[in-house]
Amino acid sequence: GESVGLHLPTLSVQEGDNSIINCAYSNSASDYFIWYKQESGKGPQFIIDIRSNMDKRQGQRVTVLLNKTVKHLSLQIAATQPGDSAVYFCFNTDKLIFGTGTRLQVFP
Amino acid sequence: NAGVTQTPKFQVLKTGQSMTLQCAQDMNHEYMSWYRQDPGMGLRLIHYSVGAGITDQGEVPNGYNVSRSTTEDFPLRLLSAAPSQTSVYFCASSYQRDYYNSPLHFGNGTRLTVT
Secondary structure, three states, X not given: OOOEEOOOOEEEEEOOOOEEEEEEEOOOOOOEEEEEEXXXXXXXXXXXXXXXXXXXXXXXXEEEEEEOOOOEEEEEEOOOOHHHOEEEEEEEOOOOEEOOOEEEEEEO | OOOEEEEOOEEEEOOOOOEEEEEEEOOOXXXXXXXXXXXXXXXXXXXEEEXXXXXXXXXXXXXXXXXXXXXXXXXXXXXXXXXXXXXXXXXXXXXOOOHHHOOOXXXXXXXXXXX
C-alpha cells in the first residue's frame, strides 16, 4: 500500500548537535513533500518543502534531502536548540497523508 | 492576519450530543480541510473543500458532516457524538485550489472529549 512513515518515533539530541529526522514513502504521484513542526498544544507549522526535481533544499538551520531512488526524505536541523523540541511530520500531498511523527527531544 | 482560527479550544460532550466545531480563515484560501489527531495515529483527513460550495470526504469521514457556504468558514458537525470521536481536531487551509502544490496552514486545534 501507499504510506508515509518515519523510521524513529523519538530522537534525543544534545543542544548544539545536529539532528536528522527520516521519512520513507512507498508510492507517490505527487512531486511535492513538506516537513511540519508541531509544538505541544499547537497545530503543525510549515518548516520547509521540496519538489521532486530537487535533491536538496536549505532553509534557516534546516535542510531537506530527497532521495527518489530509495523513496527517502530527511530533515536535518543544524545546531539543535531547546526550541526545536517538537514532533516533526513529513507530508506528501498526493494522498494528503501524514506520518505518525518523530518526537525530537533536546537536552542540555 | 489572524490566520486559521478554531473555536472552541476545548469541549466536553456526552454520547449522543451534537455540536459544531468552527473554523475560519482570513487569508482568502480556497482549500480548507479538517484533520483529527489521535495518540500514535498522526493526522487523519476527515473532510476537505476546494472552494465554496464544494466538499469531499477524506480518510475518516464517518460521523462528521461539513459544508462550505463561504470562502472563509468551514464548520465541522458531529451529529451524534461517540466516545470514538474523542480527539484533537485541526482545521487547515491552503492558498491554492490545487492543494498538491502548496503548504497547509493549521489552526491550534479543538480538544474534544466525549464521555
